[in-house]
Amino acid sequence: MANVFAFVESRGTDIRKVGFEAVTAARMLADKSGGEVHALIIGPPGISGKANQLGQYGAEVVIVVEHAALANYNPEAVTATAAERIKSGGYRAAIFSTSAQGRDLAPRVAARLGVSVVTDVVSFEVEGDTVVVRHPMNIGKVIATIAISVTPAVLAMRPNVISPAKNAKAGRVENAQPAIDPSTSRVTVTETRQGGAGKLDLAEAPVVIAGGRGLKAAENFKLVEDLASAFGNAAVGATRAVTDDGWRPHSDQIGQTGRLVSPDLYIAVGISGAVQHLAGMRTSKTIVAVNKDKDAPIFKVADYGIVGDVFEVIPALTAAVIEAKKHH
Amino acid sequence: MEISAVKIAVCVKRVADMDVRFRIGADNLSLDQAGLKFDINDFDAWAVEAALQLKEKHEGSEVTVISLGPDVVQETIRKALSMGADRGIQLKVDTVPFDGLAIAKALAEELKVGTYDLIFFGKMSPDSSNGVVGPMAAEILGLPCVTAISSLEIANGKGTAKRELEGAQEIVEFPLPAVLTVDEGLNTARYPSLKGIMAAKKKPLEVKAAQLPEPQLKVRKLELPAERKAGRIVGEGAAAVAELVTLLQTEAKVL
Numbered sequence: 036m037a038n039v040f041a042f043v044e045s046r047g048t049d050i051r052k053v054g055f056e057a058v059t060a061a062r063m064l065a066d067k068s069g070g071e072v073h074a075l076i077i078g079p080p081g082i083s084g085k086a087n088q089l090g091q092y093g094a095e096v097v098i099v100v101e102h103a104a105l106a107n108y109n110p111e112a113v114t115a116t117a118a119e120r121i122k123s124g125g126y127r128a129a130i131f132s133t134s135a136q137g138r139d140l141a142p143r144v145a146a147r148l149g150v151s152v153v154t155d156v157v158s159f160e161v162e163g164d165t166v167v168v169r170h171p172m173n174i175g176k177v178i179a180t181i182a183i184s185v186t187p188a189v190l191a192m193r194p195n196v197i198s199p200a201k202n203a204k205a206g207r208v209e210n211a212q213p214a215i216d217p218s219t220s221r222v223t224v225t226e227t228r229q230g231g232a233g234k235l236d237l238a239e240a241p242v243v244i245a246g247g248r249g250l251k252a253a254e255n256f257k258l259v260e261d262l263a264s265a266f267g268n269a270a271v272g273a274t275r276a277v278t279d280d281g282w283r284p285h286s287d288q289i290g291q292t293g294r295l296v297s298p299d300l301y302i303a304v305g306i307s308g309a310v311q312h313l314a315g316m317r318t319s320k321t322i323v324a325v326n327k328d329k330d331a332p333i334f335k336v337a338d339y340g341i342v343g344d345v346f347e348v349i350p351a352l353t354a355a356v357i358e359a360k361k362h363h
Numbered sequence: 364m365e366i367s368a369v370k371i372a373v374c375v376k377r378v379a380d381m382d383v384r385f386r387i388g389a390d391n392l393s394l395d396q397a398g399l400k401f402d403i404n405d406f407d408a409w410a411v412e413a414a415l416q417l418k419e420k421h422e423g424s425e426v427t428v429i430s431l432g433p434d435v436v437q438e439t440i441r442k443a444l445s446m447g448a449d450r451g452i453q454l455k456v457d458t459v460p461f462d463g464l465a466i467a468k469a470l471a472e473e474l475k476v477g478t479y480d481l482i483f484f485g486k487m488s489p490d491s492s493n494g495v496v497g498p499m500a501a502e503i504l505g506l507p508c509v510t511a512i513s514s515l516e517i518a519n520g521k522g523t524a525k526r527e528l529e530g531a532q533e534i535v536e537f538p539l540p541a542v543l544t545v546d547e548g549l550n551t552a553r554y555p556s557l558k559g560i561m562a563a564k565k566k567p568l569e570v571k572a573a574q575l576p577e578p579q580l581k582v583r584k585l586e587l588p589a590e591r592k593a594g595r596i597v598g599e600g601a602a603a604v605a606e607l608v609t610l611l612q613t614e615a616k617v618l
Contacts, residue, residue, distance in 0.1 A: 046531070107533070110509075111507075114502075135511065135526065135527065135528040135529060138494055138510065139510045139511070141495070142494075142495035142498040142499045143499070143501070143508070145464065146467065146498070146499040146502035146503055149464075151463065151464040151465075151580045152463065152464070152499075153493065154492075154494055154495060155492060170492070170493070171588070172490060172492045173379070173385055173489065173492070174492070176384075176587070177585050177588075178585070178586050180582070180583045180586075181461065181580050181581065181583065182583050183580055184581065222509060222536070223535065223536050224534065225534050227528070227532070227534075228531055228532045228533075229530070230532075234530055235530075241617075242617070285527070285547055285548035288547070291381060292406070292489075292547045293547065310381065311381070311382075314381065314489075320615075320617070321611070321615040321617050329596070334594070334596065336594070339594060339595065339607055339611070339615075340594060340596045341598060341600070341603045341607060342596055342598075342599045342600075343599050343600035343601065347600060347601045351601035352604050352607070355604050355605065359608055359612065359618055360618075
């Protein structure tokens with residue numbers, strides 16, 4: 036009876052990294068209370084080919100809903116399908132992701148089930164029938180410990196806090212139908228426009244290089260792009276000042292009103308470190324700052340700082356990273 | 364083609380300015396309010412702006428601003444009225460709980476009697492940082508919902524919006540009535556004019572008692588996060604790059 040449900044996010048026929056993280060989190064929760072993990076994956080024909088991977092991450096059962104009309108995210112059909120499965124499965128907890136899609140889906144599903152939801156969960160414990168979660172508030176300046184005493188406990192994990200971990204279970208595949216005909220949804224995603232091919236997302240990249248006003252002009256973001264390419268596993272972000280000026284799209288903004296990132300390595304290039312920016316990156320594992328002003332607040336959160344002109348330091352760093360990668 | 368008037372509701376929240384060092388109250392469950400400054404949530408201000416832009420396009424439209432909370436939320440409602448909204452409703456409760464479902468239920472009770480064509484929310488508020496009230500209210504009301512929109516067009520009883528995803532965008536179509544939650548990038552909120560501030564004082568602001576259901580989430584403890592351990596300045600200029608790279612390889616082990 037203590038089984039745990041995981042919603043596995045996908046785009047097209049690809050499972051997203053947060054999908055594996057959700058299964059890993061569900062496995063951890065199920066192991067704390069003794070129970071199975073049942074993972075639900077929904078997508079267009081071809082998605083079932085990916086389902087067998089989920090057993091590797093700890094799912095006993097993988098429910099696959101494949102439908103030609105589900106090439107794009109269909110909020111109403113996915114909500115209905117997930118809610119119906121959670122209800123009929125009698126799960127003690129349901130794990131979602133705090134991604135753009137998860138932020139849309141988890142509250143809809145929870146409301147459909149008549150239960151609350153906590154998003155942006157960074158850790159959890161099980162105390163009898165209660166799931167106790169930690170959730171950053173006030174732009175990460177306060178951490179709340181919240182008890183979810185209702186069943187099922189619905190929580191959405193913050194990306195990148197739990198690494199997908201292999202823990203092979205049976206992964207028995209069950210094929211299922213959407214709970215409503217996707218073509219009857221009132222809200223329809225008519226198109227999903229992909230960003231640059233193969234471009235790493237800010238929330239998923241192990242390395243994030245972010246640029247601020249210190250770069251002086253939009254075209255100088257090339258320095259940041261070059262450093263990102265030198266790493267090979269880096270995504271490029273920006274401060275609000277920069278996105279407000281139109282140097283970069285709003286979707287690149289890291290901060291209070293933008294994206295939350297916590298990569299292994301964060302390099303701040305010409306960023307002073309306004310509170311609103313720090314809110315989006317202060318949980319990064321290692322922070323490097325390059326700024327010409329030695330009193331810039333960014334140096335207070337940086338593990339390593341270089342005081343200097345970004346136009347000299349960043350090209351030198353790019354060359355050094357290329358060199359270091361060669362010998363690795 | 365002439366487009367008819369739209370009846371719009373915008374749900375707004377009064378939130379503390381985040382640019383401070385928060386202190387935890389003696390009960391470990393609340394924040395010390397001393398010295399905090401409050402204003403309308405940024406995302407909600409963009410929601411008000413979106414509503415006002417539609418009102419300006421569609422003659423005869425009306426914008427109602429709704430806020431749940433104690434009497435101090437009247438300031439927040441007045442701010443939206445001074446931007447140009449037509450009337451306000453305070454749903455009076457002593458405190459606003461963390462539980463988004465409880466908030467959504469209380470708001471939905473009011474929203475369902477308003478027969479609105481569009482209901483706007485900010486996509487989240489920075490204080491509770493949970494971001495669930497809009498879609499939960501939509502679900503309770505049984506209305507179509509699009510979350511975190513960064514563009515919006517309304518024509519002939521239908522809407523088209525854009526949502527930012529990780530490394531992609533979705534184009535979404537929906538019928539009216541609908542619930543929309545607003546992301547940054549949709550617009551820039553206007554500042555209230557002096558004339559607007561004067562006019563807002565005379566606009567209707569209705570106070571209604573609201574019912575909050577029993578919360579299902581219980582905040583057990585608030586605490587400040589562990590401070591990052593002090594970092595260091597490796598050096599100055601390009602000459603410091605070699606040492607930085609060594610530290611990233613040997614100490615931080617990220618390269």
